Amino acid sequence: MFGLFKNKKKETIQKYLKEGAQLLDVRTASEFNGGHIEGSKNIPVQVIDQQMNALDKEKPLIVYCAMGGRSNIAAGKLKANGYKVVNAGGIGSMRKYLKS
Template sequence: MFNLLRKNKTSQIKKYLQEGATLLDVRFASEYNSGHISKSVNIPLQSLDEKMDQLDKDKPIVVYCAMGGRSTIAAAKLKSRGFRVIDGRSIKSIKKLT
């Protein structure tokens, strides 16, 4: 059952990426500067509320962080504001798909 859910989420992330999704990195700027996914946008979680208007509501968003905790919070915030978003969890997970 868990593998089926993971496969469904992976399929959804791939679909969003094919649609030109915004890759949103919610790690600290120092973490982002140490290494990130090409073409990703960095808005640290603690700045997300004030910078959310910089994101395009017409594009899907795949959000990630270092381990998955911050991305889960960010995805919930974005979803509550009407964004089409999926929690990609960790940078390692997303790198496997890009």
């Protein structure tokens, strides 16, 4: 059953990428500066409420963090504010989704 959700997420991420998705890294600035996915915007989950206006509501968002917990929180807040979002989970998973 878990594989079905993983495949659905992968399909959604690939669809969003084709639609010109924004990549959003919600880790801290120091984590982001230590390495991130090229083209990602960094808005730490702690300030997502105050800074989500910097994101384009017309483009889908792919959100990631270190392990998936913070991106889940950020994705929920963004969805509640009308953004089209998928939570990719951790940065390792995000890298795998980009390779496929």
